[in-house]
Amino acid sequence: MNSATQQKFSVWTLMAMVVGSMVGAGIFSLPQAFGRETGPFGALIAWAIAGVGMLMLAFVFQTLSRRKPDLDAGIYAYAKAGFGTYLGFLSALGYWSAALLGNVSYFVLIKSTLGLFFPVFGDGNTITAIVISSMLLWTVHSLILRGVKEAAAINTIVTFAKIIPIFLFIVFVVYGFSADIFAANFWGGEDVSLRSVASQVRGTMLVTVFVFVGIEGASVYSRYARNRRDVGVATLLGFLGVLCLLVLVTILSYGVMLRPDLAALRNPSMAGVLEAVVGPWGAKFVSIGLLISVAGAYLSWVLLAAEILFTASRNETMPRFLAHENKNGVPSNALWLTNAVVQTFLILTLFAQYAFRLALELTSSMILIPYFLVAAYGFKLAWTGESYEKEPAARRGEFAVAAIALAYTAFLIYAAGAKHLLLSAAIYGPGTILFFMARIEQGRRVFTPAEMVMFAVAAVGAVAAIYAIATGLIVV
Numbered sequence: 001m002n003s004a005t006q007q008k009f010s011v012w013t014l015m016a017m018v019v020g021s022m023v024g025a026g027i028f029s030l031p032q033a034f035g036r037e038t039g040p041f042g043a044l045i046a047w048a049i050a051g052v053g054m055l056m057l058a059f060v061f062q063t064l065s066r067r068k069p070d071l072d073a074g075i076y077a078y079a080k081a082g083f084g085t086y087l088g089f090l091s092a093l094g095y096w097s098a099a100l101l102g103n104v105s106y107f108v109l110i111k112s113t114l115g116l117f118f119p120v121f122g123d124g125n126t127i128t129a130i131v132i133s134s135m136l137l138w139t140v141h142s143l144i145l146r147g148v149k150e151a152a153a154i155n156t157i158v159t160f161a162k163i164i165p166i167f168l169f170i171v172f173v174v175y176g177f178s179a180d181i182f183a184a185n186f187w188g189g190e191d192v193s194l195r196s197v198a199s200q201v202r203g204t205m206l207v208t209v210f211v212f213v214g215i216e217g218a219s220v221y222s223r224y225a226r227n228r229r230d231v232g233v234a235t236l237l238g239f240l241g242v243l244c245l246l247v248l249v250t251i252l253s254y255g256v257m258l259r260p261d262l263a264a265l266r267n268p269s270m271a272g273v274l275e276a277v278v279g280p281w282g283a284k285f286v287s288i289g290l291l292i293s294v295a296g297a298y299l300s301w302v303l304l305a306a307e308i309l310f311t312a313s314r315n316e317t318m319p320r321f322l323a324h325e326n327k328n329g330v331p332s333n334a335l336w337l338t339n340a341v342v343q344t345f346l347i348l349t350l351f352a353q354y355a356f357r358l359a360l361e362l363t364s365s366m367i368l369i370p371y372f373l374v375a376a377y378g379f380k381l382a383w384t385g386e387s388y389e390k391e392p393a394a395r396r397g398e399f400a401v402a403a404i405a406l407a408y409t410a411f412l413i414y415a416a417g418a419k420h421l422l423l424s425a426a427i428y429g430p431g432t433i434l435f436f437m438a439r440i441e442q443g444r445r446v447f448t449p450a451e452m453v454m455f456a457v458a459a460v461g462a463v464a465a466i467y468a469i470a471t472g473l474i475v476v
Contacts, residue, residue, distance in 0.1 A: 011230035016160075017304075018215065018238030023162060024106060024298070026211035027246060028290045031253035032269030033207045035262025038200035039188025040254045046201045047247050050208035053408030057371060058215055058239045059401045060378035062232030067387040075370050076312050082377035085317060086435065086451040090458075091370040092312040093431045094424070098213060098366040099305035100338055104345045105363060106294045106301075107133040113268055113287045126350075133346050141339050144302060145330055163245075165289025169274055170248050176277030177255035185254040205415035209364040211246055215239050302338065309334035319437040365420035366427065372409040378402035422468060425461025432458065 009017075034043050064071070064078055071077035075095050080088025111129035115121035121129045188200050215235060253262060253273045265272035268290045274282030310331030313322035326332040381387055382399035413421070432455055439446045447455060467473075 009230075010226060011234050014230055014234035015238045018234055019163075019242055022212060022215060022238065022242045023166070023245070024102070024294055024301075026207070026213075027166065027249055028268035028270045028286065028293065029109070030207070030211070030246065030250045030270070031257075031262050031273050032265045032267060034204060034250050035253070035257075035259050035265070035269075037188075037203035037207075038197075039185045039259055040182060040251055041186050042188045042197050042200035043204065043250050043254070045197065046204040046208060047243075047250065049201065049408070050205070050212065051243050051247075053405065053411075054208075054212045054215060054239065054243075056401050056405035056408060057375060058235050059398075060375055060405045061215070061235045063398050063401070064374070064378055064381075065231040065235075066229060067381060075374055076308055076317075077315070078377040079370065079373035080315070080317060082380050083373060084448070084451065086447060086454060087373060089312070089317045089432075089435045089438075090428060090454075091373050092308050092317060093428060093434070094366045094368075095370045096305050096308050096338070097427050097431070098363045098370075099301045099308070100342045101345065101363040101366060102210075102213060103298055103301050103305070103342050104349065106298045107136070107342075107346060108349055109267060110136075110291060110294050112266070113271075113290050116266075116271070116283065116287060130346050130350060134343060137339055137342060137346070140299065140302065141335065144299075144306075144335060145326060145332060146328055162289060162293035165285065165292070166245055166249065169270060169286060169289075170245075170252065172274060172277050172282070173252040173256055177252060179255065181258060182255035185259045188259065202415050205412055206361055206364040206420070209367065209412055210361075212239075212242075213363060213367050302335070305338045306331045306334040309337065313438075316442060317438060318434055320441055361420060362423060365416050365424045368409065368413050368416060369424070369428075372406070372413060375402060375405035375409045379406045422461055422465040425458050426465035426469075427462075428458040429455075429462025 034046075038046065068078070068081065071081060076088060076092040079091035108129075111121045111126075111133060115129075120126065121132075187197075189196065215238070249270065253270075256273050256276050257265075262269065262273070268286060271283040271286035271290075274286050276282075309318055309322045310325075312318040313320060313334070322331070322334045322337065324331070324333040378398070379402040382395055382402050385392075385395060388395045436446055
């Protein structure tokens with residue numbers, strides 16, 4: 001019997017997949033990440049933009065789960081259904097790359113956190129840190145091979161465990177909040193102008209994307225849902241809960257330390273903020289919370305990364321070998337490939353000056369195209385009226401929601417800038433070899449004329465990115 005018929009997730013398990021995926025390394029680095037770019041005013045604008053944009057994207061996921069219940073692993077399947085096989089492939093590749101790069105960032109942050117107590121770990125990119133990370137990587141790999149349902153159950157437990165330290169952080173920081181420090185930070189600098197604030201807000205956009213990555217967790221695992229409508233409910237509830245935590249952690253930190261001091265904190269910067277309120281034990285408390293949180297998020301992301309490869313392979317967009325399941329119903333070949341690439345990137349962090357920041361920004365960059373295509377598919381359905389034959393009254397409202405989500409994801413691509421788009425191309429271009437393999441296996445024409453143009457753009461971008469890195473034009 002197929003594993004998908006044996007293992008079914010409740011709405012709470014699906015919501016834990018969303019929260020577990022979103023609450024990971026990012027929230028613990030928010031005080032420093034926002035302090036480096038802006039003050040409370042810019043932060044509030046950034047969260048308003050990101051909150052509305054991502055809420056609209058969450059609504060699009062909810063809408064598509066109802067209107068296209070036959071599409072599994074939504075973030076990939078929606079792109080393929082709406083815009084063809086190659087763009088579907090790029091969406092799967094981009095999402096998979098974002099997931100595994102996110103896992104690299106988790107490992108770096110775990111070791112950076114341990115570096116607070118054991119200098120041999122440094123900032124998470126020393127040889128010792130890489131060796132220990134590799135041991136953890138393959139230990140978790142062995143655990144997941146025993147069964148997806150068991151891993152998801154562990155993820156649900158860890159999700160609750162890691163929310164508790166964040167709640168306690170908020171309580172203590174409210175107690176230590178200073179209105180005078182908050183007021184001094186408010187404008188984010190001496191230049192109080194619309195242009196300055198706009199520049200500050202743009203600088204935070206990739207950070208907000210990183211912490212929201214995972215909003216589609218329930219959608220990716222839709223084939224396991226007991227009820228397809230649970231997918232949309234889990235996505236919405238998980239998003240709203242996490243948004244509240246993100247905003248509180250960011251804004252309250254401005255009332256504890258001056259912005260330059262926040263910007264100078266090492267990650268996890270929440271540790272430095274709490275230490276300023278309650279003393280040295282605060283840093284240790286946050287560090288323990290981070291280790292629990294990142295362990296849970298890592299587990300979620302390994303599951304999501306393997307699932308997206310498995311489903312894309314089953315739908316003939318990735319090579320056949322990735323559709324293999326072991327006796328426990330785990331997509332084992334997809335898991336092996338995912339963790340082999342994570343291992344490669346872990347080794348490469350030895351040569352990156354700011355390993356965590358690079359992994360964070362690359363994760364955000366790689367997820368932009370998949371998110372844009374999901375929003376575009378929701379927009380396309382509402383525009384054409386497909387699937388609205390029985391509910392024409394819902395079309396106008398869902399069209400507006402999809403339009404806002406589409407505008408927001410397009411803005412994110414603009415905010416990422418040329419550097420991050422080039423770095424994305426360095427993965428999209430060479431990664432297309434998996435598409436070649438799949439099409440040749442099936443005896444089909446590799447590209448349509450339009451797809452050939454898209455591949456040419458990705459290939460040229462990849463060459464340009466590699467040249468820029470090699471010559472120092474892009475510093476990693």
